[in-house]
Amino acid sequence: MADLPIIERPLADLGATTAESVASRFADIRVRFDQQSALHATDPESWRAFVLTWTGRKSGVLSLIADNWLKPAPPELKRVVGQELNRLKTHVESALDQRRTEIEAAAEKAALAREQVDLSLPGVERPVGTRHLIRQTYEELQRIFLAIGFSVVEGPEIETPYYNFEALNIPEHHPARDNMDTFYIEGARGGHLLRTHTSPMQIRTMEKQQPPVRIIVPGKVYRRDNPDATHGYMFHQVEGLAVDTDITFADFKGTVEYFVREFLGPQARTRLRPSYFPFTEPSAEVDATCHVCGGSGCRICKFSGWIELFGAGMVNPAVYGFVNYDAEKLSGFAFGMGVDRLAMMKYGISELPLLFQNDVRFLRQFP
Ligand code: 2U9
Numbered sequence: 001m002a003d004l005p006i007i008e009r010p011l012a013d014l015g016a017t018t019a020e021s022v023a024s025r026f027a028d029i030r031v032r033f034d035q036q037s038a039l040h041a042t043d044p045e046s047w048r049a050f051v052l053t054w055t056g057r058k059s060g061v062l063s064l065i066a067d068n069w070l071k072p073a074p075p076e077l078k079r080v081v082g083q084e085l086n087r088l089k090t091h092v093e094s095a096l097d098q099r100r101t102e103i104e105a106a107a108e109k110a111a112l113a114r115e116q117v118d119l120s121l122p123g124v125e126r127p128v129g130t131r132h133l134i135r136q137t138y139e140e141l142q143r144i145f146l147a148i149g150f151s152v153v154e155g156p157e158i159e160t161p162y163y164n165f166e167a168l169n170i171p172e173h174h175p176a177r178d179n180m181d182t183f184y185i186e187g188a189r190g191g192h193l194l195r196t197h198t199s200p201m202q203i204r205t206m207e208k209q210q211p212p213v214r215i216i217v218p219g220k221v222y223r224r225d226n227p228d229a230t231h232g233y234m235f236h237q238v239e240g241l242a243v244d245t246d247i248t249f250a251d252f253k254g255t256v257e258y259f260v261r262e263f264l265g266p267q268a269r270t271r272l273r274p275s276y277f278p279f280t281e282p283s284a285e286v287d288a289t290c291h292v293c294g295g296s297g298c299r300i301c302k303f304s305g306w307i308e309l310f311g312a313g314m315v316n317p318a319v320y321g322f323v324n325y326d327a328e329k330l331s332g333f334a335f336g337m338g339v340d341r342l343a344m345m346k347y348g349i350s351e352l353p354l355l356f357q358n359d360v361r362f363l364r365q366f367p
Contacts, residue, residue: 155201163200194222206323236339243332252333280313
């Protein structure tokens with residue numbers, strides 16, 4: 001690339017037999033170098049090639065001059081050629097150094113420019129997503145109960161009939177046991193099942209812990225329901241249990257009212273409607289004034305003014321027998337909430353499947 005044929009031949013062939021003529025040969029080389037460096041200085045790629053051309057160990061110009069001019073130079077010229085070559089080397093290397101720093105500086109500047117963030121430019125919106133509504137609702141329920149001394153325990157989704165039914169006072173032949181509602185794993189009724197509520201974990205906790213007990217148990221539960229607008233075969237529950245030596249119905253009612261005010265706002269009023277659950281006695285459905293119409297009646301509350309929130313009741317003493325708790329000395333209350341249902345109610349969602357279809361157009365509405 002240097003197209004410097006003269007360096008292929010010894011100085012003698014070029015008639016450079018005096019110090020002056022040697023110096024002028026070298027001056028030609030230097031001029032050529034300066035010309036070429038100016039030519040190749042623009043883009044890093046050709047510059048690298050240019051550097052190699054001049055400083056290449058094997059066939060670089062400087063090496064060729066050393067091989068063809070210095071080595072064969074007659075003794076009387078050796079020192080002159082040597083000096084000239086060193087001066088040329090110094091010139092070439094300092095020029096290359098200076099150029100390299102300029103190039104690196106330019107590359108650095110270009111990189112900086114490339115990286116330069118023009119803060120005035122609008123940022124690139126990276127959709128970060130949000131916590132799922134079920135998660136948001138669950139965390140709100142957790143906040144409400146942790147604030148009054150409840151702790152959170154979680155348990156296995158695969159349970160035994162004993163913990164999912166028997167220990168909860170749901171005797172053999174109780175309709176809830178019907179495999180209509182329950183997913184049995186080994187097919188045989190005696191086999192394991194997918195829990196239909198998180199209550200088994202309350203039993204497991206009482207087996208391991210002496211009273212007082214104040215826990216909430218969140219988690220997925222499974223029921224063999226035909227999916228429709230408000231039912232799915234898997235949904236999320238939060239159940240709660242408080243057992244101690246002096247818990248009264250008033251404590252139960254007070255806790256329920258505290259929850260409703262925290263969850264729906266201080267204006268929400270509570271109503272307890274008698275109900276039945278095998279594991280609570282007395283049992284109640286807890287209603288709250290409709291959060292849409294404030295109780296005056298609207299489409300959401302089917303013009304009743306009331307919205308059914310969750311089920312609850314005083315723990316049925318029969319349950320204590322399964323966990324060696326002394327029913328004479330202890331009393332407690334429990335509740336069970338469908339988190340999906342509460343989320344739909346709170347965020348005005350009419351279709352349960354919307355919560356699980358991962359349609360960002362839907363999910364994006366709830367920051
Ligand atoms: C023990 C003792 C009592 C948990 C309770 C309910 C009432 C209830 C339903 C609400 C909506 C299930 O998700 S849902 O379909 N649950 O209404 N659950 S009392 O009572 C217990 C639990 C454990 C040891």
